[in-house]
Structures are given as structure tokens and as C-alpha cells.
Amino acid sequence: MLSPYRRLFARPGTTAFTLAGLLGRLSMSMIGVSLVVLIAERRGSYALAGTVAATGLVTGAIGMPVIGRLVDRFGQARVTVPTVLYCTVPLSGLLLCVRTGAPDWTLYVCWAAGAAAPNLGGMARARWAHLLRDEPDERHLANSFEQALDELCFMAGPVLGMVLCTTIAPEAGLLTAGGLGAVGGLLFAAQRRTEPPTAGHPTAGHPAAGRHGSPLRVPGLRVLTVTFLSTGMIFGALDLTTVAYADALGHRPVAGGLLALVAAGSCVAGLVFGTLRPNGPAGARFVRGLAAMAGLLLLPLAAGLGGAGLVLLGVALFAAGTGTAPTMVTGMMLLQELLPQRQLNEGMAIAVSGIVVGISGGSALAGTVAEHAGPGAGYWIPACAAALALLIGLAGRRHLVAPAAAPERVVSAAR
Structure with missing residues (x-):
């Protein structure tokens, strides 16, 4: 490998x-x-x-x-x-x-x-x-390697x-x-x-331009940013809910290990995913990744609501983590295909900002649920956020088209 x-x-x-x-x-x-x-x-x-x-x-x-x-x-x-x-x-x-x-x-x-x-x-x-x-x-x-490094950090x-x-x-x-x-x-x-x-240097397929509009003019980036915002809610809610759940069971120090299992699952999945040859358009692969992520996040929900204990919850969290890296990798690949090189750093920063805002919102919402509901109820939030991300991806999938398929439309939208 x-x-x-x-x-x-x-x-x-x-x-x-x-x-x-x-x-x-x-x-x-x-x-x-x-x-x-x-x-x-x-x-x-x-x-x-x-x-x-x-x-x-x-x-x-x-x-x-x-x-x-x-x-x-x-x-x-x-x-x-x-x-x-x-x-x-x-x-x-x-x-x-x-x-x-x-x-x-x-x-x-x-x-x-x-x-x-x-x-x-x-x-x-x-x-x-x-x-x-x-x-x-x-x-x-x-x-894939970059995503694995993120998880390692x-x-x-x-x-x-x-x-x-x-x-x-x-x-x-x-x-x-x-x-x-x-x-x-x-x-x-x-x-x-x-x-x-x-931006002042010409690149293949994208002539130089002194001034250009925001990359958010590209519809696909707007879809990805909102989807990443929902994904950020998954991360924020999953972290806080897991800490609250372990604390409710009297094992708060274990929470760090449980969260590490999520990152470990994502890291392993990212490295393995990198060795696989991508099949089909990136947009379709991204939607499939969102569907897999939504399905896998039902596992910690079932473990939390069912009172399965920390061991089975850890297994469920590791499995749930395996769905995030392939989705994020494909999303970043798609972003690179949608945007010209001259706007790539700004576009990636916008996507990451969406994740950051989502993490903040997910944490706040999970904190409220943890105080007013049972210890496992907070796992509804990442499960619902993943389902929302899937719905956004499905609704905007016609915009997730790489420039190779529609170069003139994407270049004009980026200006």
C-alpha cells in the first residue's frame, strides 16, 4: 500500500x-x-x-x-x-x-x-x-495523503x-x-x-487575469461550501456528544481515546482510499461518499441510544470515521477541478471556513442537547447533519461538474 x-x-x-x-x-x-x-x-x-x-x-x-x-x-x-x-x-x-x-x-x-x-x-x-x-x-x-495528515494532526x-x-x-x-x-x-x-x-501568470486552460470575481460565483463551490458546513457540524457535534456521553457513564478520561478512534478510522480510510483508482465523475463519487458517511453515522447513534457501552461505541466511532476521509478527499478533488489555479487558495479557504463554522454550530447544538436530553441523544445531530449534507449534495449535483465536461461554463463563472 x-x-x-x-x-x-x-x-x-x-x-x-x-x-x-x-x-x-x-x-x-x-x-x-x-x-x-x-x-x-x-x-x-x-x-x-x-x-x-x-x-x-x-x-x-x-x-x-x-x-x-x-x-x-x-x-x-x-x-x-x-x-x-x-x-x-x-x-x-x-x-x-x-x-x-x-x-x-x-x-x-x-x-x-x-x-x-x-x-x-x-x-x-x-x-x-x-x-x-x-x-x-x-x-x-x-x-488522500493530505487528508490522512489532517486526521493524524x-x-x-x-x-x-x-x-x-x-x-x-x-x-x-x-x-x-x-x-x-x-x-x-x-x-x-x-x-x-x-x-x-x-494570478498574474498564465496557467494551462486558464489565461491570466489581473482582476477576477469571487470563486463563489462558481455554483459548484457554493454547493461544496454548504455541504462542508454540514460536515463541520458532524465533527463538532460528534466530539462534544462523545465527551458528554463518556462523562455521563463516569469515564470522562476515555473520551479522548474515543475521539482518537474517529480520527484513526478516517486516517486509515484516507490512506487506503488513495491507493484505489477513482471511477466515474468526481461529482457522482462525492454524492456516493456523502451517502456512505450518512449511513455509517447511524452506528454511533444506535450504540449511544441503545446503551451499548464504551467498547461498542468505540467500534462504531471508528467505523463512522472511515466514511469522512473519502468524502473529504473527493470534495477537495472536485474543488480543484471546478476552480482555476488562480483562485484555488481562496476557494479552499472558503471551503475550510464552512467546515469551521459548522464545527462551531455543531458543538453549540450538541452542548444544548447534552444538557437537556439523555447522554446518547446528541448522536442524532451528526446523523441528521450527514443526512442534510447528502440532501444538499443531491440537490446541487448538476453543479458538481468538472471543467473538463463543461469548460466554457466554469471558466466564465469564475470570472
Whole structure:
């Protein structure tokens, strides 16, 4: 199974930008739990920690597409370096405000100001899309590997952040995350030979343009973004419901392991999926993936409502996780096919922003259900969100057509 991935990284420069991007993504996966632990420990309020974190999610969802547009226009390196250096300033300010007992509003200001970090995962995918623009099977393999890396980070990052905050100091998690993010971002920007051309350079099939409209003019991207928003609700609701369920059974420390099983299932599925040859149009494959994801998410619902216990719930969560990676991989592949290279970073940032907003909404909804219903009732939310994602995909499937099938329509829509 690993031989296709060895072939993928035989290309010059690919290992360097992948490892650098991995550092940045590990940083992002550490930040959430590190922030919550820091504020809860130093200020004694989980409510404050949660609202500060939510503020960052909102500003990040707004700022990420803006940074993506700048990247498309000026290049990854020219935008990533100043953005990474800038983000260290509000992060340092937040740590200082927490440490010195500054008013609560200063925490919101600092975290909102520094939340819009560069989307290294999206930029890595944009590099693969450029390097493998004439090799669709290899792009499928690369996107599968990137999704597996995302899942690996979301398994390791929160655990690392928690360990640092609880064994060294409450500030250690954010300090480490900030350092990893800065180093990873600067190293990523330094890999110039694999950097895609900017909007000012002509690319195959898409002539250069000085000014162009939002990629949201492409109907397919709107469908994908709303679908990813529903998928984000799955992630947010699944995480919080699992923690609440384990807590209700008196085994809250097990919740981290249960969530790791979801990520592990997705990671394994992503790696295996990458080795399979895609069949049929990407839009049809995406809808099939949504259907499989919706079906698999009925398993934790059945285990939670049926009182099956933590062992069977863990098996159900692992199985449910196997449905997310293939769907996300196909969605990202489809996005790369729908958009011209000159708008790819912005388009990916918009899609990721949809996921972030969905995670926030799913967590809030699951928290309300956890307080007012039985411990397993919250699993209705990811199951319903998956069904909603499927319905959106089915309703918009006529827009999920790659440029190869309708080049003139997609190019004109992107302008």
C-alpha cells in the first residue's frame, strides 16, 4: 500500500513542503484545547474560555478566505511570511493579558486579531494540484495523503497540547503551538520551487487575469461550501456528544481515546482510499461518499441510544470515521477541478471556513442537547447533519461538474 506514496514523494521538493505544512497543521490542532485549558486554569472559567475560542473561530472563518485571495494574487511565500510573523504578536499579547490579569475584553481582542492564520493545508493541496495538474490519479493519491495528515494532526495535536498544559505550565501549549506554527509557516514559504504561479501568470486552460470575481460565483463551490458546513457540524457535534456521553457513564478520561478512534478510522480510510483508482465523475463519487458517511453515522447513534457501552461505541466511532476521509478527499478533488489555479487558495479557504463554522454550530447544538436530553441523544445531530449534507449534495449535483465536461461554463463563472 505504501509504494504509491513513495512514488508520490519521489518528486523534488514535495517532502520538504509536506513536512513544513505538517508542523503548521499540528500547531492549529493544538491551539483549541491549549487555549481552553489556559484560560480555565488562569481565569477559572470554562464559559470565558469557550466564548474566547468561539470568537477566534468566527474571525478565522472570515479572515481565511481573505488571506487565500491574497495568496492567489501575490503568491504563497509573499503572504505567508508576513502573516505568520504578524500572528505571533496577538498571541503574545493574549499570553501577557492572561498572565497579568488584564480585563476579559482584552482576551477577545487579542484572539480575534490573531485567529486568521494562513491555511497551510489548503496551500499544500494547491501545490499538489499544480504539480500534478496533468495526472488526476496522482492528485487523488496526494489529496488522500493530505487528508490522512489532517486526521493524524487532529489525533496528536490535542493530546500534545493537553500534556504540555498539564505537566509543564498552562501557557506551554499555546507557546509550543505558536512556535510550531511560525517555524512551519516560514519553512513552508521557503520552498519556492514547488510554489504555484500567482494570478498574474498564465496557467494551462486558464489565461491570466489581473482582476477576477469571487470563486463563489462558481455554483459548484457554493454547493461544496454548504455541504462542508454540514460536515463541520458532524465533527463538532460528534466530539462534544462523545465527551458528554463518556462523562455521563463516569469515564470522562476515555473520551479522548474515543475521539482518537474517529480520527484513526478516517486516517486509515484516507490512506487506503488513495491507493484505489477513482471511477466515474468526481461529482457522482462525492454524492456516493456523502451517502456512505450518512449511513455509517447511524452506528454511533444506535450504540449511544441503545446503551451499548464504551467498547461498542468505540467500534462504531471508528467505523463512522472511515466514511469522512473519502468524502473529504473527493470534495477537495472536485474543488480543484471546478476552480482555476488562480483562485484555488481562496476557494479552499472558503471551503475550510464552512467546515469551521459548522464545527462551531455543531458543538453549540450538541452542548444544548447534552444538557437537556439523555447522554446518547446528541448522536442524532451528526446523523441528521450527514443526512442534510447528502440532501444538499443531491440537490446541487448538476453543479458538481468538472471543467473538463463543461469548460466554457466554469471558466466564465469564475470570472
